[in-house]
Structures are given as structure tokens and as C-alpha cells.
Amino acid sequence: MNGMYEAEELQFTKLVVDACNTTTTPTEHGNGVNDGNPGNSGWAVDIGAYIGFHTLHMAASGMNVIAFEPALDTASLLRQSVRANGFDKPIASEGWNHAEASGVKHRSPRRVNVVRAAAGERKGHGRLVRHPDSAGITILQIHDDRRDNEGGGSNRSSTKQTPLPFGVKDVVGDDIAIVRPEDILAGILPETTARASHPHPRVSLSLLKVDAEGHELHALRGTNLRRFPFRFLTFEVFPELLWSAGGTDPLDLLDYVASLGYRCATKPSWLLPLV
Numbered sequence: 001m002n003g004m005y006e007a008e009e010l011q012f013t014k015l016v017v018d019a020c021n022t023t024t025t026p027t028e029h030g031n032g033v034n035d036g037n038p039g040n041s042g043w044a045v046d047i048g049a050y051i052g053f054h055t056l057h058m059a060a061s062g063m064n065v066i067a068f069e070p071a072l073d074t075a076s077l078l079r080q081s082v083r084a085n086g087f088d089k090p091i092a093s094e095g096w097n098h099a100e101a102s103g104v105k106h107r108s109p110r111r112v113n114v115v116r117a118a119a120g121e122r123k124g125h126g127r128l129v130r131h132p133d134s135a136g137i138t139i140l141q142i143h144d145d146r147r148d149n150e151g152g153g154s155n156r157s158s159t160k161q162t163p164l165p166f167g168v169k170d171v172v173g174d175d176i177a178i179v180r181p182e183d184i185l186a187g188i189l190p191e192t193t194a195r196a197s198h199p200h201p202r203v204s205l206s207l208l209k210v211d212a213e214g215h216e217l218h219a220l221r222g223t224n225l226r227r228f229p230f231r232f233l234t235f236e237v238f239p240e241l242l243w244s245a246g247g248t249d250p251l252d253l254l255d256y257v258a259s260l261g262y263r264c265a266t267k268p269s270w271l272l273p274l275v
Contacts, residue, residue, distance in 0.1 A: 009234065010057060013207065016232045017041050017061040020206045042204030043189070045181065045230070047119045047219050048211035052078040052112075059087045059112050063206060066188060070118040070176045071128055071138050079114050087112040109188050119212060119219040120178040128176050139213050139245045140176065182224040189228075210235040214245030217253045225260050233262055 020041045041062035046055045049067035051074050058065045065087075069075040082088050090108045118126060118140050131137035208230040212219045216235050235257075242248040254264055 006053065009054065009209075012234055013054060013057055013061065013209075016207045017058075017063065020204060020231070042206030042231075044207040044209070045185070045223070046209050047181065047223075048209075048213065049078055049114075050074050050211075052081045054209055055112060056081060056085060056087070058207065059085070064091060064109065065112045066115065066181075066184060067112060068115045068117060068119045068179075068181065068184075070116065070140065071130075072116070074138075075114060075116040082110075082112045082114060113188055115179065115184055117177040117179040118215070119181045119210075119222055120215065121180070121218040121221040122178075123180060123183075124178040126176050126178055137213060139241075140178070140215055141245075142178065180222040180224075181219065182222060182227060185223070185228050205230045207232045207234070209233075212236075212246075214238065214241035214243075214248070216242065216246070217248045217256060218246060220253075220256065229260075233257065 042064070044058040044063040044065045046058065046065055046067040049055045049069040052067065052069075055065050055067040055078065059082075067078060069078050079088075088110050091111055118128075120140075120142070124142060126140045126142040128138045128140055131139075205228055208223065208225075210216050210219050210233070213236075216237070220233075220235070235253075237250055237253065239250040242250045242253060257264055
């Protein structure tokens with residue numbers, strides 16, 4: 001990987017790593033959370049990881065990563081790349097929560113933890129459709145899951161057929177699990193992180209990247225950034241897809257992020273020093 005693909009986004013990731021490595025937070029366990037060892041640049045979450053371009057760069061930069069990718073074919077390629085680079089090895093996990101998290105293959109946390117599921121505001125199921133000219137653009141269409149009160153069964157009888165701004169090549173998956181990132185994080189990160197109002201002093205939540213093809217707001221809400229306050233966010237704002245795929249007003253996405261205390265910036269301002 002030579003960094004030509006999404007070069008500006010990769011540059012932002014590098015700036016975040018530099019900021020996290022040069023800013024240490026004294027704790028009761030030592031002088032700081034970053035000591036230059038692998039994984040000590042904190043934790044990153046990659047929602048919409050595709051084949052792992054950003055995930056692998058995050059891990060190679062020293063971050064531990066939780067990567068969400070719902071499509072079976074690309075998630076398989078992502079896992080192969082993780083193994084080929086040795087990022088599937090367990091990390092030190094004393095005092096960590098080993099509870100099984102839905103979609104996570106290993107109980108013990110890995111350097112890169114792959115979750116084959118879509119990220120959303122609530123649990124459910126949906127299907128993925130793929131752009132005819134770009135394998136990296138897969139759109140989630142959420143099933144209308146309704147409970148049959150009389151029979152007690154689940155009636156997954158329809159899918160929200162949102163009009164898309166392009167044609168559809170094929171259906172990638174017809175029964176894709178939708179999970180809440182908050183639940184996955186609580187199953188991987190230390191138990192003290194999930195119970196406290198702020199992260200465990202030895203856990204640095206460094207970067208959350210969201211590229212969910214119009215479902216960015218739903219993924220962010222499902223992450224619960226008040227419980228897991230990442231220091232930096234990077235997310236895609238594609239107004240046409242936000243409206244058509246996610247049913248979201250783009251201004252609602254920006255307002256939500258601002259309401260959590262984050263300052264929104266466009267790509268040119270990424271060149272400014274991060275503090």
C-alpha cells in the first residue's frame with residue numbers, strides 16, 4: 001500500500017497517531033498511556049473497513065483496532081490481510097472483559113478485531129447492495145423487523161427500499177446483522193471502561209472512523225460517544241447518500257457531532273496542528 005488511495009484520510013490518521021504519541025496523560029499506573037510500544041497509540045474503531053486499508057495503517061501505526069465490515073467477501077479479505085500482517089495476535093488482556101461479543105471471532109482482544117456486521121443505532125438485520133462500478137460502495141437497506149405479538153415470532157417481511165443515486169449491480173448479502181458498536185466495545189474493552197463515565201486510565205480512545213455509505217449518523221449514535229468518547233473522529237459527509245440510504249438530513253449529522261463537543265473541520269484544515 002503506497003498511500004495513493006484516500007491519501008488525505010490517511011494523512012489525518014497519521015496526524016492523529018502523532019498527536020496521541022506526543023501527548024501523554026499521567027495516570028496512577030505510570031507516567032502516561034503512550035510509551036512507544038505496539039498498541040500504545042490507543043484504540044481505533046473503523047466502521048466500514050472494506051478490505052482494511054485504513055485498519056492496517058492504524059494497526060501498523062501502533063493502534064489496537066476494532067474493524068466493522070458487513071460484506072462477506074470483503075470481510076474475508078480483511079481477515080486474510082490482518083493474519084498476513086500478524087495483527088491477529090492477542091494483546092495483553094489482564095483485567096479485561098473477555099465476554100463474548102456478537103460478531104467478534106476471538107474472546108481475547110486482538111491487535112485487530114474484525115466484526116462482520118453493519119454498525120447501527122439499534123440491532124437488526126438488513127441487506128447489502130453494491131454499486132455497479134465500485135466494489136467499495138455497498139449500501140445497507142434495513143429490514144423492517146416486526147414482532148408478531150400473537151405468535152411471538154419474528155416477521156422479517158420487508159426491506160426499506162430506499163431509492164439510490166445509482167444502479168445496483170447485485171445483492172451482496174440478504175441477511176446482514178446490524179449491531180450497536182457500543183455493545184461490541186463493551187465486550188472488548190476493559191470492564192472498568194464500560195462501567196465508568198470516562199475510559200479506564202490505561203485505555204486511550206484515539207480515533208473513530210466512520211464510512212457507512214449514508215448511515216454515518218446511525219453508526220455514531222450506536223457507538224454512544226458519551227460512554228466511549230474518542231478523541232478524534234473522521235467521517236464521510238455525502239449528502240445524497242445520507243438522504244437516500246440513511247434517511248438523514250446532513251445537517252442533523254453535523255449538529256449531532258457538534259452537540260457532543262466536537263469541532264467539525266473540512267479536509268484542508270487537517271493540515272493544521274492537532275491539539
